[in-house]
Amino acid sequence: MARPTMEDVAARAGVSRALVSLVLNNSPKVSDRRRQAVLTAADELGYQPHVMARALASRTSTVLGVMVSDLRNAFFADVIEGLEGAAREAGFELVLNSGSRSPGREKAALRNLLSFHPAGVVLLSPVLPASAIEAAARTCPVVLVSRGSRLSTVDTVNDDGVAGSVLAVEHLISLGHRRIAHLDGGTATTAAARRRGYRLAMKAHGLTPVVLPSEHTDTAGEKAVRHLLDTVPRAERPTALFCGNDFNAFGAISALEEEGLRIPEDISVVGYDNTSFSALRRVSLTTVDQPRLEMGRLAIEALLERVRGERTAPARHLLHPSLVPRGTTGAPPN
Amino acid sequence: MARPTMEDVAARAGVSRALVSLVLNNSPKVSDRRRQAVLTAADELGYQPHVMARALASRTSTVLGVMVSDLRNAFFADVIEGLEGAAREAGFELVLNSGSRSPGREKAALRNLLSFHPAGVVLLSPVLPASAIEAAARTCPVVLVSRGSRLSTVDTVNDDGVAGSVLAVEHLISLGHRRIAHLDGGTATTAAARRRGYRLAMKAHGLTPVVLPSEHTDTAGEKAVRHLLDTVPRAERPTALFCGNDFNAFGAISALEEEGLRIPEDISVVGYDNTSFSALRRVSLTTVDQPRLEMGRLAIEALLERVRGERTAPARHLLHPSLVPRGTTGAPPN
DNA sequence: CTACACGCTTGGAGCGCTCCAACCAATAGA
């Protein structure tokens, strides 16, 4: 288990420890002969530089901390993949932690991350109080993903929920729909922007917005649709539903089908988030996709700009989502 | 951004650096007066011990590396939560990495992890060649989750696919089913055990096993069912399907419903894995659940046993899955 | 033949921490 050190490599290559360091850091002022000798010696010994020792000596960490509020949410898996790719390219390592959807846990997770003395920290949709974020930002650069902030020391990366909703509504309008209702997301952090975008798009086309209260779950979607069908006479019913998210849409679809309505022949449905199940053939849900990988990449980029001291003004990235047309939308019945 | 060091705390508390170290490591031989002084000084400065420096000095890492083959797979999110809880309790930190389902990426990710000189490494369902795993095991203790190994230096934690399949089949038998077919998982690593368990249970009850070739995807499930309905006369058709996994089951259900069969009145379906969508009200899939959290905890436990040198013989944990009865199973038609 | 610039190489200090041997009262035992 005793792993070789730089000293071992130096001894084997017949050079000094400092030279090995230069080779490993791609210094140009090393003769090819020595460089080769060092490289083969390192290879033969299976030498692996010790990140921690390096960080300590160079006083510059190559570690980036990442805290995910909820690992189970597949949304973050994609964002993390984006983070990872960008970090790797820039020569940084990721240390990941999860907050298990609890402020207390998140606080502990964040402290853990900071004990690595990372170059920077990315917080994915944290439920942490703003004060804790501010405290962290005094220690190292901080980027928030899927959460806003008014702190000038903190950068943010979010999807433009207004634009995404506009896309969804305009897609429906272009198919010929005029009566489009929105199943609202209630208190969910992303709900306000989506509701706003929906209203905006409807009014821009001279249509009357109808916001039905609901939540971001399948049972809430089901309930909202039942209520709609029970209270609104057939002739006045919407021909399309724009749901707060995919789960809500899934519940809505269930209720609609159980009432004998065909989708999309009788009524169209659009979701939001492009979760993995929306792509299942049976579901084939038209939905709005957030550029998750891109969000991850941008987060790292913003972080590194701060790390390198290239920027002190806060970055506020608002990414453009895109529509994924699938089988749950079509022309309205005439 | 300059973070306080132990020296700073010592100066503020009016003691030596060594004493601060003793306090922070809960040494019993420190007077209460000094202990208190150090603690308040550390608190006032917002001091955070530097994990890396500590690791370097103590020659014992508190870092555990975790490599996930595929972060998008929600299965692992739960396992990781188990890992995290157990690690935290034992005073270890997790460094997480993902392999993005590619052997090359996994190799890079593993190297990355090892550059932290972790106390041990957990590999979640790696597609890495056995040689790479063996090499890693020469560096530090290694535990594999959802993958077997014949290496005596490596511990493994898996779900008992045979037992899980037996549970599924016996559930169907207890409902009165006699003609139960299995939609096979093909080359998937978990498929063999599930097939074996199915055969075992069927024979134990004097029934004839029928294995239909398929794969662990929804499209494959759909195809297999179509083929079944096309080629087998109605009277001889199975009254229940035990699918290789949840996605396969979902595809099977789609095809069955499209052919006008009601579930579970005309035919029952069981999946495997208890993925999040199987709990959606509309799907409500009867399935087999693996104790994921428990798997994570056991992995850490096995790792720490090796770290502490308490065990050198390989551990082979085979966890017992459980049945989650939902709406897709019922009595066969008479 | 000296000066001295240049390219390559090296020893040493030090990053923040742990751990050990040594130290220093203060008390106890002879």
Place this chain on the structure above:
DNA sequence: TCTATTGGTTGGAGCGCTCCAAGCGTGTAG
């Protein structure tokens, strides 16, 4: 009174590495 003993505290070495100043041999100009 002198020597252990004990509980509390400290300086210093060193973990694996980086980085700096300095060293060394060679070539080129003065």
